[in-house]
Amino acid sequence: MKSILSASLVDLLRSVKDKEVSVSEINALYRERSAELNSKFNAYLTLSPEIDTASIQLAVKDNFCTQGMRTTASSKVLDAFVPEYSSTVTNRLNSHGFSLLGKTNMDAWAHGSSTETSDYGPSKNPWDTSKMPGGSSGGSAVAVAAGLSVAAIGSETAGSIRLPASWCGIVGFKPTYGRVSRYGVVAMGSSFDCPGPMTRTVEDAAYLLGLIAGHDPYDATSSEKPIANYQELMKSGKKYKIGVPQEYLEGLPDGVRQSIDASLKLLEKIGHSVKKIHLLDPAYSISVYTILQRAEVSSNLGRYDGIRYGAGRDTFGQEAKRRIMLGTYTLAHGYYDAYYKNAQKVRTLIIDDFARAFHEVDIIAGPTTPVTAMLLGESEKYPFFGELMDRLAEPTALAGLPAISIPCGLDESGMPVGLQFMGPQFEEGRILDLAYQYERETNKFDGIIEKGLSKWA
């Protein structure tokens, strides 16, 4: 087999089964690399002390409750919080024979798209450590990209899986809202939050999605629809009608634009039809998302009063305060109709807009982010940095649609560019199919993921 480091999770499972490699060897490699390289990247907040010889260890974002292991959501409010129970996602990983390698850094409370709002310091982008990895699942993206874990679990409210996956040059999958249980995940925007896999291959994403997806009686918003066999659907090899919203291409820097154009040409070359479509200007989604998410934040963070667990409210960082205040404002008497309720109405318009588009096309494609990774320190200059950076992920998040981000090129400065495929609700298999075709046709994304890994091999 290939080296452990460059093997995918599915490869490793096959090799373990064929007795070419042992679980202990795999875990030892990733544990050693994590212990050695974490000081460079600040990807992990907590590393598991256990040496597991029976199950492969994976990285999990630190907003998933893990019984007996500290869970901070990167906030000092939860600095000493050790949960009494585990999230459904981590329970399901355990029951399928996986255990925890460590808990990864994130924007505090998942409030951000940089991992710079972490109370434990920013994570660093493995492609250029002077740059941010994106967020909020930045630590998970870094762990996968730099080879500190074979795969990771992240979570997305609007862009928090896709954006760091794009900026760190890996695969990030955001499922349909309700496809994966939110039980035991520190809540950010409860009408948006979606756990999902962050991996180095499309097949690993399909495999992990299959393990964590499905109805959960502990999350009343989780869907009762049966889950599909994603690894099988991924290999359908269908030809699709792909729509490219022109509004998503406005103002892109040359490096991003060129990578996206080349990728769309390649999709045409392998038999898909690509056409221009129109969607509502993402500027509306920025506003709807800003209003609704901050309202949900102000409500969700109301429970942190230091009585039952955690420190008091004076421990909140600047970004949490900024969001709580604005959310309180837009929910307040006299402003509720003008802001919160009107945003919910525009959310309906955005959902209808996608429904109309999916009458014309099977899949919508475009850049994941308007720019590639920015320098560390940039995020604090904007009052709603995350909302701006995530503007191409927010529309789908508002409509609860599934989407995948895959590497599609490098810009002039050598930083990865992400291409995203978006599908109708519960059509995870369709976008995995297209992403897998792209991965095969480009011989693993033209080697981008391997190149990222080799920087730290």
Add this chain to the structure above:
Amino acid sequence: MTKINMKYLAQLSKITLTDAEESKLAGQAEETIEYIKNLNLLDTTKTLPTSSVTGTTNVYRDDVVDPKRNLKAKVYSVSRIM
């Protein structure tokens, strides 16, 4: 530009702000409020609001105690409540 009463909001949110934070956050909140006014360009007079995107309604469970979810360890971090 909309003026925001940060002291009142801080009180509602149970957040303590320093004077420097108060003026910084007020400025940023006002900037954000200006931005989100773009929603007024859309006609929503006949549109219904969306609070749940997957259309699930009336999700119930049996009204019985699930012992698997009982927490055994010390659950309060304060020494005493009232």
